[in-house]
Amino acid sequence: MHEEMQRVAQVREPVERAKAASTLIGDYQGRLIELSRVRREAIEEAAASGMTQSEIATRLGVSRGRIGQLAAQGPPPERAFFGTDLMTISLGGKYEAGKAEDENRSEVVVREDLQNFDRLRKLLATLKLDANYEVIPPSGMVNLNRDNHVVVCGPRLSPIIAQVLEGDDYLRFEKDRAWHLVDLKTEQRFRSPLDEDGTAGDFGYLARLPRLDGRGTFLYAAGIHAIGANGVVHFLENNLPELYKEVRTRRFSTLISCRYDPKTLEVLESKRVTPLYRHEG
Template identity: 35%
Template sequence: MEEDFDGLRTDPDPIRRGRRATDLLAVYQQRSTELARIRRAAIEEARDLLGGSYTEVAKAFGLTKGRITQIRATAPPAHRAFFGVGPLAVALPGRIIRDRDDVVIAAEDDKTGANLISELEKLSFITERVIIDPREEWEPTGDAVIVCGPASAHIGHTLMSRDPVLRMAIGDNAQWYLVDEVTGDRFLSPLDEPDPKRADHAYIARRKRGSHVIVHIAGLHALGSVGAARYVMESVPELFAEYGDEEFSMAVTTEFDGLIPKQPKILVPPRKWS
């Protein structure tokens, strides 16, 4: 980071210098936000350690009690760390349509991305929407939320192939299933049942890549990702409290009214990978 800063200050190219400054500002802003989150979490831990008194916490931290109250009210919550530090790439699967050179996106994936970005920005994340070209082998360079199944893009296949407890598989009828490697259970999308209904299953995983976090969402159909995204954003406080920085995966099922998800339900409970 220090080398990036020093190199930026002496870069003779104003265009490159300006672009690098923009990128570095986002990184510094997100680290500042993470420091605020860490301090707020430390205040709560110290309160428990000191017998439940914020007055004692203020003395220990060298701050006024009013400042402690302000930090608790304005700093990001502890569960922000579920998604890493940021900035966050929110990656969605692009699709190729015959006679068109550009990449398009399904309405369901567009809605999933919009919902995720709206909720992640409430946690003080700087986000970048990425449309994955299925002809390219895109990889995240930092923290990311990736909405992509194994057939939609290289990254979806790569991530899911490394999950020890859940995967997606295609059956003899060319329909995709969620497969529980622990129990052997297979789950076909309700959309593909002989008597189909407006519902879908989806895969959710939280994994680490070096120092970065990837949250992976993949519906059996694009519709399922809408429900999974809602589940993640509504349940992240409980998921972080239970699993912290651990890697895990799970599956949910959701019924829909059009594109509007009803309350998602757990299909396969969360399981740690180690």
């Protein structure tokens, strides 16, 4: 840390020195937020193991009242489920409908996915994380080799995503007369109510999957239909603390069912319909 500050202080041009200092301040602030999260989680774990606040305070060399303050400071532990810095949410893009191939066609995102970004952004804000989004081009090419990344894009729109999903030994997207999801362990097939009888419901896939470079993971959500991903986001909004306690930042996959208001597309209910399949033993 001292070397970093020395390097900034030695920048000769004043404006460039100020820019370098601002960048380093932002980096340190991000580290402080994450460290406060780690401390809060550690105190909660110690309390859950049976230690009293007085015992924890003695071990840390602070007052009992200070322990109560520390336990309330910083973002909640489940922040780590997403990341530690600015989040990028990649949304699947399609070409604008109704135009010939030789025309200039814009890349568009369906309304449901824009709603997903808005709700994820609000959820992340409660965890002291900021977010922006990018549109995956219709070619489906997306850079998966980065930290703090969430992908909301079905395998139909991205061959790279489809390739990664092939590595899940538990759950799979498949297609016969219609796209559906399959639990490979129980051989149960989950077909969208939209395709079966037009009922306002769907299934979504939620997972933490490996990056192509093998140096990390990314979060992934997709539905049989676009609304299925909304069900996944609804599930995260209502179950994140419990989900984090189960899987932490390890790789997993599971399926989520949802039902929604067909007029507003507002998800009314979401629930897990398969086990939390752990990919790391």
